[in-house]
């Protein structure tokens with residue numbers, strides 16, 4: 001009887017945690033980044049982008065969402081955010097939500113073109 005209870009306890013713990021992990025993975029989303037009006041055009045980020053996604057726009061630097069992979073394929077962090085001296089000058093762009101797989105596919109595509 002105790003063995004059956006232990007079995008069910010383990011079963012429910014695994015099932016509950018498995019479902020939770022599955023939900024987290026499925027809901028995990030990445031985004032291309034965008035440069036906000038806080039940018040002071042200091043030039044730090046543009047040469048650091050491995051995808052050549054950053055260029056000078058009308059007023060400030062801009063990120064091409066078609067080229068930004070959040071540095072997936074190159075680094076484990078967004079290098080432009082790391083070098084930018086201004087807080088919140090480079091932020092996630094909620095208009096360009098992508099999965100890790102989509103970012104990797106974009107990286108492969110860009111790699112062929114560069």
Ligand code: SF4
Nearest residue numbers: 049068070071078080
């Ligand atoms: S996150 Fe990476 S790929 Fe995207 S703009 Fe910044 S440096 Fe370029």
Ligand code: SF4
Nearest residue numbers: 039040042043045084
């Ligand atoms: S590093 Fe930051 S402040 Fe400098 S140009 Fe890039 S976004 Fe603008």
